[in-house]
Amino acid sequence: MSAPTHTDRRLSVAIVGLGSIGGVAAGCLAVATRYHVIACTRRPVERLTLEQPDGTVALPLRAVTDPAQLEEPADWVLLCTKTYQTDSAAPWLARLCAPSTRIAVLQNGIGHVERIAPFAGGATVLPAIVYYNGERLAPDRVRLRQGSDRDIAVPDDDCGRAFAELFAGTPLRVALSDDFAALAWRKLLINAVANPITALTLQRQAVLRRPDVRELCLKILDEAVAVARAEGVRLTDDEPARALATLFTFSGELGTSMYFDRLAGRRLEVEALTGAIVAAGERHGIATPLNRALLTLLRVINDAAVA
Ligand SMILES: NC(=O)c1ccc[n+]([C@@H]2O[C@H](COP(=O)([O-])OP(=O)(O)OC[C@H]3O[C@@H](n4cnc5c(N)ncnc54)[C@H](OP(=O)(O)O)[C@@H]3O)[C@@H](O)[C@H]2O)c1
Known part of the structure; x- marks a missing residue:
């Protein structure tokens, strides 16, 4: 990055992945001008x-397309690629990260720190849960929709508080959580039924309201909750019903990212969602036959995806 002068002590923030989520985050930080x-x-x-x-x-934006163009590490990196694109972001992280750097991982799923640490060069990795809806309308145009009372959640620790400060005064509202693992799993529960079912049936979220599909979703979520508890996450017996109740507050006309990715022939974020549940089940010797069946079918679709 261009070296800040002695009179210019602005923090440097690098956004890796200027898509729906990264574009919105970049735009909100650019609006802040600091x-x-x-x-x-x-x-x-x-x-x-x-x-x-x-x-x-409309904002001017400095973008680089080659990691070699970066001259020094950044204060902050926001990693906003899809989970399966993390490896391809490694050359960016190698140039951007020093031990003083903080990397916020704005990706779905769980295990953010484990996923990114190998590429982090000793930087501090901050997991983040994204609640806002971002949509990339064009390579240089994004739309922010806010359907929740918070836009991003992070752990309530030093790094999380610094992240909240980063976005202070911007349109994105950052919530601090003292039980981040439970929040991450609750988001995963929602994603673990809404995404696979809509992608496999090629129907929007209204399909989840069918009694037979609702019953299936509850059983898929029971497996996931058993696995989460084995991981030491504090989830209650009624989490599956609560996850579905949350889903039913959304319009049945909405799709999901996996639904739209499948329609477009793009690769699906399978491993970070259903794959994470199955993998955690294996670690703890807990059978997850329904999630495993979904995973197999989604992997078949992924193998045929064009992008
Ligand atoms: N969209 C939402 O509303 C939403 C909500 C909650 C959570 N999430 C999660 O947020 C994460 C990001 O999703 P998204 O919707 O923002 O995905 P997206 O729109 O596909 O954006 C990903 C961006 O990363 C870029 N990218 C990939 N590899 C790269 C590399 N090696 N170097 C530079 N750029 C690279 C892509 O570039 P190209 O344009 O060149 O492909 C694309 O612009 C996912 O884990 C998703 O599940 C999304």
Whole structure:
């Protein structure tokens, strides 16, 4: 990154992956104007238009397409690729990370720290749960929708508090959690039924309201909760019903990312969701036959995906 001068002590924030989530985060930080924001992208981008509840704003953006263009480590890195693209982001992280760097991982699933630590170069890894809806409308245009009372949740520790400070005064509301593992698993429960079922049936979320599908979802979630508890996560018996109740507050007309990815022939984020449940079950000797069946079918679809 270009070296800040002695009179310019702005924090540097690198966004790796300028897609739906990274584009919104980059736009919100750029609006704040108090950071050196740099986007690490695979294609050149010169500006970013952010559509947000308060209006649409067009922002100049510095983007680099080659890690060799980065001159020094960043204060913050926001890793915003899909989970299966993490390996391909390694050259960015190698240039951006020093022990003083903090990496916030804005990706679905669990195990963020374990996934990123091998690439982190001694930097501090902060797991994050994303609740906002981001949509990339074009390579240089993103839309923010806010359907929850928070947009991102992070652990309530020093790094999490610094992250919340980073976004203070921006449109993105960061919540601090003293039980981040439970939050991450609750989000995983929702994703672990909504995504596979809509992708496999090629139907939007209304399909979840069918009594037979609802029954299946509860059984899939019972398996996941048993695994989460074996991991030491504090989830209660009614978590499956609560997860479905949350899902039923959403319009049945909504799709899911996996549904849209399948329609577009893109690769599905299978391993970070259903795969994580099955893998954790294996670690603890807990059978997860329904999740395993979903995983097999989703892997078949993934093997045929074009992108
Ligand atoms: N979208 C949402 O509303 C939402 C909500 C909650 C959680 N999430 C989670 O957030 C994460 C990100 O999802 P997303 O929807 O933002 O995905 P996305 O729109 O596909 O964005 C991913 C971005 O990463 C870029 N990328 C991939 N590999 C790269 C590399 N090696 N170097 C530079 N850029 C790279 C992609 O570039 P190209 O454009 O070149 O492909 C793309 O712009 C996922 O784990 C997802 O499950 C998303």
